[in-house]
Amino acid sequence: MELSRSKLKQICYECNVTIRDGLLLLQNILGTDYTTLFFNRVIFLSNLQYLKFIEYIEQLSNNEPLSKIIGYKYFYNNKFYTNRFTLDPRPETEIIVELFIKYFLNRNEGLKILDLGCGTGCIGLSILLLYNNATLHLLDISQDALEVAELNAKSLQVMDRCELIKSNWFDEVNDTYDVIVSNPPYVSTNYKLDKAVLYDPKEALFAGIDGMDSYNKILPVAHLYLRNNGKLFIEIGYNQSDKIKEINTELKIIEMAKDLNNIDRVVVYNT
Ligand SMILES: C[S@@+](CC[C@H](N)C(=O)[O-])C[C@H]1O[C@@H](n2cnc3c(N)ncnc32)[C@H](O)[C@@H]1O
Structure with a gap:
């Protein structure tokens, strides 16, 4: 017709x-x-x-998001497959990639990177495409999400520099890294989300009553998995910048970067 x-x-x-x-x-x-x-x-x-x-x-x-219907979304100019097991990549998360580029000027450095709670793998894989000698561990608690991350690593032709780890945060991690990048769940279980967001998996969104559960688990131990002068780039939610400063960690905050709405969005830590 x-x-x-x-x-x-x-x-x-x-x-x-x-x-x-x-x-x-x-x-x-x-x-x-x-x-x-x-x-x-x-x-x-x-x-x-x-x-x-x-x-x-x-x-x-x-209200079903376009990306969930067609099965992909662009992030940092790369196509990432997504499905009901993965959070759709968000534009504000691209700030992590931008900050990474700012701190690591040598694109040939053989960096070892961990994407903690990788989902589609959009953060770590976008970085890997910019750093030809870097290697990446893609970690998630969800096997289904890891399968999507693997599909993306293969379609972006960087699987030879990736390893997949199924783990509850650092439980199964035996390595140390130059950099950890992470966009963990940070939404309060009380928060009423837009209908479209409810197509994302709950495990990717909610983190306890104050939305701080993931940070409380990651930050006190993250230094154990970072090398000398290692860095952690971690995304935070609206109104979480003061709370995050109160969490006990051996890492030092070196930058708090804002998003386009002038909201503190990514915290950069150094060992
Ligand atoms: C907000 S999503 C971010 C996904 C992706 N990094 C991104 O920025 O689009 C958080 C991810 O963390 C994973 N996750 C949640 N709890 C976890 C845990 N305890 N250990 C490891 N990963 C976890 C979820 O499965 C989800 O893929």
Whole structure:
């Protein structure tokens, strides 16, 4: 069947979906590139493809995130597969990659990195792509998340420099690292999240009544897994910067970086 631009606009309008997202869904269904679809005034679909499109549009209008429907999201310009077992990569987490670049100027350094609570692996893998001689341990408590991280490491062609570790934080870690990067769960169990966020796994989001459980477990022992002059880059949530300073740790805070909304977002620690 033929899907004209005006019909596409009408469907998207009625379902409160942007044309861009409508086109991204069609791109996923047809396997055609976005630009071709964007300039086509008429798009040809089989009946099955059309039904799939309508199903996807309805999912979107029910607040399911686009990334969960099409199965990927871009992070630091790289494509990361994601699913119901992984948190969708967030733009604010890219700050960790930016800070890493700021502190490690030599792109040829053979750094050994741990991505603690890796999910899709978006932080560690993005860094690995910038540092050709670095190696990465991708650690998560969820086997399903580790499988997604492995898929991403393979599709980004860096699996030969990665190792997967299934562990409850440092329980199964026997190494020391130059750098640990982490975006752990930090949402209070009392917090009422947007509907779209509820498509992310709860284990990736919630961290006790004050949202500080992960930090209370990671920070007091993190120094044991860092080498001399090692660094930890860790993301924090809204209003957690004062609480994090109170946690007992042998590491020293060397920077508290803000996000675009001027909220303290990433803490950089040094041994
Ligand atoms: C907020 S998500 C971050 C995922 C990814 N690093 C990112 O930035 O998109 C937190 C991740 O920590 C993992 N996690 C939660 N509790 C954990 C634990 N006790 N030990 C190891 N990983 C854990 C979750 O499975 C999830 O993948």
